[in-house]
Amino acid sequence: MTPAPYAADPAHSRGRRHAEPADTARGPRDAFQRDRDRVIHSISFRRLRHKTQVFMAPDGDHFRVRLTHSLEVAQIGRTVARTLGLNEDLTEAICLAHDIGHPPFGHAGEDALKAALAGQGGFDHNGHTLRVLTAIERPYPRFDGLNLSWECLEGLAKHNGPVRHPGWAMRAADADYPLALDSRPSLEAQVAAMADDIAYDNHDIDDGLRAGLLSLDQLMAVPLVARGWAAVRARYPDVAPARLARELVRAQIGTMVNDLLDETRARIAEAQVDSADAVRATAHALVGFTAGMRDEERALKRFMYANLYHHPHQLAAAEAAWTIVAGLFEVYHADPARMGAEWGAVPADEPWRSRQVADYIAGMTDRYAVSQYRKTVGPVELPEGF
Template sequence: MTPSPWASYPAESRGRLHPEPSDARRGPRDAFQRDRDRVIHSIAFRRLRHKTQVFLAPDGDHFRVRLTHSLEVAQIGRTLARALGLNEDLTEAICLAHDIGHPPFGHAGEDALKAAQQETGGFDHNGHTLRVLTRIERSYPDWDGLNLSWETLEGLAKHNGPQRHPGWALRAVDAQWPLALDSWPSLEAQVAALADDIAYDNHDIDDGLRAGLLTLDQLMALPLVAQGWTAVRARWPDVAPDRLARELVRTQIGTMVNDLLAETRARIAEAKVDSADAVRATPYALVGFTAGMREAERDLKRFMYANLYHHPQQLTAAAAARDVVAGLFAAFRAEPALMGEGWGDAPTDEPDRSRHVADYIAGMTDRYAVARYRAVIGPVDMPDGL
């Protein structure tokens, strides 16, 4: 599909913090293709395969982890970008990288790091994503970070909208290379944010059903789900319900995607944007759901928090995970040498010392965090597999 005027064009990129000469030896790729590839080849991206999405140490190989979630977000993001005439490579780069800053154990781990750093600025996984990509990853001889393009970093910083009160990590990145935090980002970044919502809203239903923490009967309380289930059952009236659960999820994803495309096209036409910079100058989101779908999606989120994310089994596992992260933080902050080579030489002053320790812990996978806890502190009761 021919790119639209409002798409991001790699030839018009604002460049990289550290200028790089073109190097044809590494293939005929443009700036956004290189960004996507750098994310995929990074150590931080590989570690996502052992970081929690919803379930800690899921009993079985069929549940999602942070890596598979990121791949599914990228798949939905590419579909949306292609339909809207946007740059698919930039969209994919943002989708793939958006969760790189998550610590072990998902939001439970983030809550523990936030509490541990309460006096030193807190912790935010989105700000940490930018910190990883601009500082902590060290794959290149001439600079720290992956030296991604301005458009990719801007999209990651603002994929959920303008950042008018950024945390310390994001402020530090912005001070080094201003990302216009108070404006809306490119359409590619806005697409990535909604692709994330569509992915986890629906794929968490699939995992919740598979785990036995959700039932189809419960889900029928949601009109959006009930409508999709009615359509699925009408097409396959003689197929067992448990075999149709994933068809329900696919149907629901399609419904949300089509709603988003129709609404976004209408907003773009009304705003009369004719460039990526015109998109940034628009004081509201151009990518979004209709009012009805937006409310239905919020209802779905509320349902998932009440019935899956805050399920007693999940809360018990999350409490254990927070104890592991809090225990590691206290131990490493008191005795940095326990972090080992490359990390044990910690700053002596605050807040740098605490932030250094948090950087180390945030990079851990779930299983490595538990292994370090057992080695440094002692036994801990965690789900099988950890």
């Protein structure tokens, strides 16, 4: 398929923070393909297999984790990018890397680190993603970070839109390699953001049903889901409802993707953008739902917060996660040597002492954080199924 004129072009990339001699090239890949591959081969990406998506350190092997979620986001993102004539490799790289900055235990762990660093600049997973990819990952001999392309880093920084009030980690990344934080991101980054929403809106339904925290009867209170369920039941009237739950999820993803494609095409045509730079100059996002789907998707999110994310089981798990992360921070801050030789050489002055401790904890998987808490702090009671 011929790329659209407003697609990101690897041949015209703004480059990388650190120049790489041509003789170090490995294989016939362009800049954005290399970005994707560097993410996939990174230690931080591998650790996502044991980091929380919805359920913390789940006992069941069938629940989603950050790694499987990122792969599902990439699948949706590639489909949308291909249909719109955008660069699939850049879209995929952003999708795969977008959650690398999450600490253990998802948003509960993030909230605990944010509180621990309240006087030292705070913590947010999006800024930490940039920090991991530009400073903490160190697979190369002559520079820190993965040395991703400007377009990939820009997309990760701004996939949710211009960053008006960046935290300290994102400010540091931007100061080292300016990412034009006040402008719109590429269409590829915008697609990645919407693919993320579509993936977790629907796959969290699947996991919630599997865990028994949601029921099909409850879900019928959401008009979007109720219509989808009626259509699925009409297509398969002789199939048991329990077997149709995943068909509901698949159909709903298709409905949302088709709406997104129709609305995005209309916005692109109206804006008359003819280059990637023209996309960055637009006043509003060009990738998005119609007004009707936007309202229905928001209603679905409200339902999920009320009935799944804030379910008593989930709140108990979040409380345990807070205890673990806060306890680890206190112990490591008081005695950095407990973090080991690689991390234990901590600056004495703030905010860097606290930030390095947070860097170490943020890199942990759920199960490693639990084991380290028991080793360095003491016993901890975990909710059933944790």
